[in-house]
Amino acid sequence: MTDRVPASVVWAQPGDAAAVADHIARVVSAPGHKRIAFTGGSTPIKVLALLQDRPLDWSSVTIALTDDRCVPDDHTASNFGKIYSALGASGADFERLAEGVDVAPFDLVWLGMGEDGHVASLFPEMTAHVRPGPAVIATTPIPLPPEAPFNRLTLNARALKATREIILVVTGASKKALLESALAGDDRYPVTDFLLGYGPPVTIYWSE
Template identity: 80%
Template sequence: MTDLAPVTVTWAEPGDAAAVAERIAQAVSAPGHKRIAFTGGSTPIKVLALLKDRPLDWGSVTIALTDDRCVPDDHPASNFGKIFAALGSSGAAFERLVEGAEVAPFDLVWLGMGEDGHVASLFPEMAAHVRPGPTVMATTPIPLPPEAPFDRLTLTVPALKAAKAIILVVTGASKKALIERVLAGDDSYPVADFLRGCGPPVTIYWSE
């Protein structure tokens, strides 16, 4: 990662779902073909709902996920299933996570963050099939979250940091406090890999 510049971190104002939607619209509307990696969970679906009536050229976009649970597409825990349901008819191309596969750089990576500071499926404690470089690796969080007790596939740190830009979308006072601890020098959380040191610029979208 020595070819990367020092990370610059900006807090978006405002940082709500509408602001995130505008950032995604800008990325989709940029010239040429774009590669965007979406976080999982319910937030992207809410943001995409705000964009459904806008005439965006999704046909010029390849969409991947930062991580996913190892479940069938029609399982309620499948991030791919949710994103495909929202954008499958948009004309966008979809790139599945395949363990060990090399990953081309993204124009924009959208990260979420857990209460434990994990991003994608890079947890503070995990069993992982370590894959060097910009690839996809298999991980199992320790302990398994009771709300999602599944093995995962995730982009590695180098794959995520090869992006031109990263947005980190979080809600709640406790997550804001965690981010502020990391920015003040606490490197004990996985999100610190993206907020400190070298890497692409990060814009934090925070709302209550």
């Protein structure tokens, strides 16, 4: 679990939600206690719905979030609220984001990506509290997205890379084109650091 070796990248085949569900199930079913950082948005809820009938031992898992909006749990924009609604009765432990907290390494970090190449709440332009080491930081995207005009808490890049592996789950032709540009060396996007920089192996799950 280090960010001091060059990242390796593979494209999963297939790359649909069912394949992502299989990957999550493999990690949850591994021996011992596991730590998984979930992305926000609607995709994890779709994937978790595919896992609801599988006999998985979620009590062996600590679930964290890669990032969240600074809103109450019952707000429609709350990533924590969505994940907790899906898995709160599963027996899993939940680790809340709190600004400045040091973050222990993960077994799996699940990233999504925005149309501007942001991952977690690390945006191309933002204000951010800089902290050394794997930690939770406060960020504010510039400009604030009109669909989610909120300040954020996010794992910083060191915390996101402190994991055995990363899965990057994206949909749509425009995001695939952006990933191809990033893999070709376009460093305008935060995602490029995870694909071409130093860090854990990355598996891209892409579907239309």
